[in-house]
Amino acid sequence: MNKSGRRMSKEVIRLVGGIALTMSMTSAALSEQLKLALFVPFKNAYYAQTIASTQSIVKDGGGTVEVFDAGSDAQQQARQIQDATVSTRFNAFMIVPFDGGGVVPFVKAASDAGIKVAIDTTVVGTDLKTEKIQVPGVVSSATNPPYHDGRSIGENVVQACKDINPCKAIYLAGKFSFGYDSGVRTGVEEVLKDHSNIEIVSMVEGNYLADTAFKTMRDAFLANPDANVVFSTSDTMIAGAVKAAKASGLTLGEGGVKLVGNGGSEIAAQGIKDGTWYSSLIWMPTSSAQFNIKNLEAAVNGKPLPGEAAIYTPKALSPVGLFIDKTNVDKFKPEYQGS
Numbered sequence: 001m002n003k004s005g006r007r008m009s010k011e012v013i014r015l016v017g018g019i020a021l022t023m024s025m026t027s028a029a030l031s032e033q034l035k036l037a038l039f040v041p042f043k044n045a046y047y048a049q050t051i052a053s054t055q056s057i058v059k060d061g062g063g064t065v066e067v068f069d070a071g072s073d074a075q076q077q078a079r080q081i082q083d084a085t086v087s088t089r090f091n092a093f094m095i096v097p098f099d100g101g102g103v104v105p106f107v108k109a110a111s112d113a114g115i116k117v118a119i120d121t122t123v124v125g126t127d128l129k130t131e132k133i134q135v136p137g138v139v140s141s142a143t144n145p146p147y148h149d150g151r152s153i154g155e156n157v158v159q160a161c162k163d164i165n166p167c168k169a170i171y172l173a174g175k176f177s178f179g180y181d182s183g184v185r186t187g188v189e190e191v192l193k194d195h196s197n198i199e200i201v202s203m204v205e206g207n208y209l210a211d212t213a214f215k216t217m218r219d220a221f222l223a224n225p226d227a228n229v230v231f232s233t234s235d236t237m238i239a240g241a242v243k244a245a246k247a248s249g250l251t252l253g254e255g256g257v258k259l260v261g262n263g264g265s266e267i268a269a270q271g272i273k274d275g276t277w278y279s280s281l282i283w284m285p286t287s288s289a290q291f292n293i294k295n296l297e298a299a300v301n302g303k304p305l306p307g308e309a310a311i312y313t314p315k316a317l318s319p320v321g322l323f324i325d326k327t328n329v330d331k332f333k334p335e336y337q338g339s
Contacts, residue, residue, distance in 0.1 A: 032300050034063030034293070037090045039080060041098035041178070042072040044208045045236045046263060046285060049336035050120065053286040054094065057293050066090070072175060072207075074099035081106040085113050092296045094289070096121040100128070100179045104135055111137025116299040118292035121180075121285075122146060128183035131312040140295035141310040142288035146180045148312065149281055150187020152322050153231050153260060156279045157188070158195055160229050160258040165197040170220050172232035172241060174208040184233050184262075201227065206237035210339050213240025214247075221248040227257055235263030235280055235338040242276060252276040264314070264324050265338025272329045279325040282314040286335045291317070 038054050040047045055065045068084065070077035077098050084090055085106070093115055097103045100123050107124055111117050118140035125134025129147040161167030171188070173181045185203075192198050202220045206213030213236070221227065221244055230245075232238050238261040242252065250257050253275040261268045264282035271277030291313075295305050311317070320328040 032091065034058050034061065034065075034092050034296060034300060035090045036063060036065045036092045036094060036293075036296070037068060037084045038065055039068045039070065039077060039084075039093065039095045039097075041070050041077060041096055042208065043069055044234070045265070045338055046208075046234070046283065046336060047096065049285040050096065050289060053289045053335075054293065057290055061293070061297060063297075070098050072098065072178075074102055074177075078103055078106050081110060085110045085115060090115060091300050092116045092118070094118045094120050094292055094296070095124065097124050098178060100124045101126045107135050108137060111135070116296050118296050119143060120288055120292055121283075122183075128179070128186070131310050133310050139299040139305070139309065140292045142291045142313045143310075144281075144283060144313055146183025147187040149180075149262070150184035150189075151191050152187075152281055153184060153262065154188040154191030156260045156281075156323060156325075157198065157229055157231050158191065160260060160278050161195070161198050164228050167198045167228045168201045168224060168226060169198060169229040169231060170217070170224060170227050171200055171203040172206050172213060172217060172220075172230055172234075172237050173203060174233045174237065175205055176203075181233050188231070206232070206234070206240060208234050208236060210236050210240040210243075213237035214243045215240075217241040217244035218247060221245060221250060225250070229258045229260065229278075231260035233262050235261040235265040235268045238262075238271075238277070238280075239267055239339040242271070253278075263336070263338055264318075264332065264334055265336055266334045267338035269324060269329050269332070269334050272324060272326055279323050281323055282318050282320070282332070284313050284317055284335050287317045288313045 058065045068080040117138045123143050131145050133141050201224050204216045204220050230241050258278040261280035268280035298305050314322050320332045324332050
């Protein structure tokens with residue numbers, strides 16, 4: 001090839017390279033970033049991690065997050081979703097519902113307005129037995145279906161009550177009005193009805209806070225000093241129950257009160273290791289947020305989802321199954337502190 005040909009080849013290479021770079025830059029410029037509204041039902045240790053993880057993941061992708069706290073008020077959350085929908089400031093929602101059934105029309109309205117919606121933590125819809133998406137238009141869902149969580153908790157209570165007759169149990173709920181607590185109770189009771197040695201002697205609320213749970217459980221232990229098991233919808237509340245048991249002079253663990261938590265948190269893992277906790281259902285706030293955000297990023301940009309649209313989070317993502325206990329606690333890394 002002569003010098004002229006070589007110069008032309010180099011020019012062609014530079015030209016092609018420049019076109020490729022321009023196309024790449026144009027593609028990047030056309031990539032729409034998330035403008036995400038995150039709706040949480042209230043704030044506690046778990047949702048603090050959901051918020052922190054979501055903010056970090058979205059920020060790393062160049063997007064923005066605005067957090068809406070419903071303060072345990074279902075109507076307030078519905079208004080927040082409605083106002084955010086009409087504001088046109090967001091292209092994506094991630095919703096942790098307080099009332100999964102009541103919020104359905106507002107979720108549908110957001111989707112109909114072109115906002116990409118993901119559901120996190122617990123289900124939106126009236127069927128508490130499925131992780132599947134129940135509202136047309138929702139693009140992603142990473143949840144723990146309350147009924148199935150309840151059955152899993154119930155099965156752990158059965159194991160904790162093995163060889164104890166009668167076995168007296170206390171249900172430490174977060175809020176009886178919270179859809180998740182209602183579904184868990186249904187699942188637990190369905191399991192326990194086949195075990196005549198187990199009696200739920202008290203059902204109390206801890207408001208998903210350790211201090212409130214401490215006060216509630218102190219009274220519950222005073223009324224039921226011979227309780228064998230405490231099971232709860234939150235590790236944070238079990239932490240309050242631990243303090244209440246110690247303040248009441250009760251022994252924890254084998255030969256005393258066995259604690260079945262919900263969260264798979266650091267405090268649960270430590271409690272299981274030191275023998276004061278029996279087990280804890282696994283929750284994964286960072287992994288579920290990451291799953292939903294990946295799907296939202298794809299949906300906002302009109303791309304196919306990278307994988308499934310809906311998962312039962314610990315069933316799909318946990319390396320050890322649904323629960324941590326003394327048999328597997330060393331193989332699981334908790335995603336939040338828990339208190």
